[in-house]
Amino acid sequence: xxxxxxxxxxxxxxxxxxxxxxxxxxxxxxxxxxxxxxxxxxxxxxxxxxxxxxxxxxxxxxxxxxxxxxxxxxxxxxxxxxxxxxxxxxxxxxxxxxxxxxxxxxxxxxxx
Amino acid sequence: xxxxxxxxxxxxxxxxxxxxxxxxxxxxxxxxxxxxxxxxxxxxxxxxxxxxxxxxxxxxxxxxxxxxxxxxxxxxxxxxxxxxxxxxxxxxxxxxxxxxxxxxxxxxxxxxxx
Numbered sequence: 001x002x003x004x005x006x007x008x009x010x011x012x013x014x015x016x017x018x019x020x021x022x023x024x025x026x027x028x029x030x031x032x033x034x035x036x037x038x039x040x041x042x043x044x045x046x047x048x049x050x051x052x053x054x055x056x057x058x059x060x061x062x063x064x065x066x067x068x069x070x071x072x073x074x075x076x077x078x079x080x081x082x083x084x085x086x087x088x089x090x091x092x093x094x095x096x097x098x099x100x101x102x103x104x105x106x107x108x109x110x111x112x
Numbered sequence: 113x114x115x116x117x118x119x120x121x122x123x124x125x126x127x128x129x130x131x132x133x134x135x136x137x138x139x140x141x142x143x144x145x146x147x148x149x150x151x152x153x154x155x156x157x158x159x160x161x162x163x164x165x166x167x168x169x170x171x172x173x174x175x176x177x178x179x180x181x182x183x184x185x186x187x188x189x190x191x192x193x194x195x196x197x198x199x200x201x202x203x204x205x206x207x208x209x210x211x212x213x214x215x216x217x218x219x220x221x222x223x224x225x226x
Contacts, residue, residue, distance in 0.1 A: 032212045043116075043202050043217030044155070091212055099168070100215060102155040 004088045009107040012082075018075040020106055022088030025069040032091045033064060034100065035073045037084040037108075044087065044102075047073065078110045115139045118203050118218035125193065126226050133188040133221045135203030141216075143209035144186040146178060147202040149220070155202065161186060162209035190223075198225045 005023040012018040024033065034049040048055055048062045050071070055062045061074040075082055087105040116137045125131050137144065146158040160168035161180040175197075177189040186203055200222050204215040 034214070041219070043204075043219045044215075046214040046216060049212070049214065099157060099160070100155075101157070104154055 004090055004103055006086070006088050006103065006106045008104070009109070011109050011111055012075075012078045014080060014110055014112050015077055018078040018082065018108055018110070020073040020075075020086050020088075020108060021070065022072070023070045024088070024090050027068050027090050033062065033068075033071050034089045034091060035060070035062065036087045036089065036100075036102075037082075038087070038105070039081075039084040047086075078108075080110050080112065082108065083110045084108060116203060116205055116216050116218035118201075118221050120221060121219065122222045122224075124224045124226060125190070127193060127195070129193075130189070130191045132190065133201055133203075133223075135186040135188075135218060137184055137186075137203075137205040137216070139205055139216060141205035141207055142183050143206045144180060144183070145204040145206075145215065146186065146188055147204065147217075149200040149202060150196075151199070159188075160209055167209060193223075193225045195225050198223055 032049050032051050035047040036044040037047055038044045048057055048060050050062045050064055064071045085105040085107050087102050089100050119134045143162045145160050147155045148158055149155045157170050158172045159178045164180050164183060175192050179187040200220045202217055202220045204217045206215045207213040
């Protein structure tokens with residue numbers, strides 16, 4: 001399984017962009033990068049995913065380096081409600097099951 | 113509203129009790145999952161069901177018994193649990209269990225074993 005490395009915690013000022021890094025140096029060619037977040041007392045929430053190209057949706061942007069060994073999740077205008085643990089996950093596409101293996105993630109704290 | 117509803121949200125039970133956790137998804141998905149999240153530990157996958165068939169049992173003790181009567185409903189039957197089983201139990205669903213599609217999670221059942 002490809003593993004990911006994320007900082008334990010980060011801080012961001014409200015209204016500024018939050019850039020969350022993730023290293024996945026052993027990622028395989030057919031494995032996707034997924035981002036989820038978990039706000040306290042809730043279940044994880046899907047944010048975005050990508051394979052090679054940069055992706056953008058209404059929540060965030062995902063920038064994947066050309067060698068695919070790292071990626072950055074960008075929340076363009078962070079709000080207090082974006083305070084959460086953010087998980088970067090490389091999917092296990094082997095076999096017949098699509099599985100998510102969660103690590104410890106990054107605790108993003110958005111400050112007023 | 114996540115599209116995945118779990119009941120009850122909180123459950124306290126003794127070690128000899130039998131209880132069940134329920135999960136229902138309204139997303140038209142065909143794969144459903146149970147995860148366990150213990151304090152200060154990452155989420156752990158427990159079971160996977162794909163088109164009502166169990167396709168993954170991640171070495172879960174037999175005191176946890178899953179049931180998937182149809183693609184919209186998933187149960188976790190609990191019997192003779194141990195204190196270390198106290199955790200947040202999360203249900204998720206995805207379009208199917210084969211490809212790369214996002215999983216959608218419920219808000220979990222907080223289980224406390226006395």
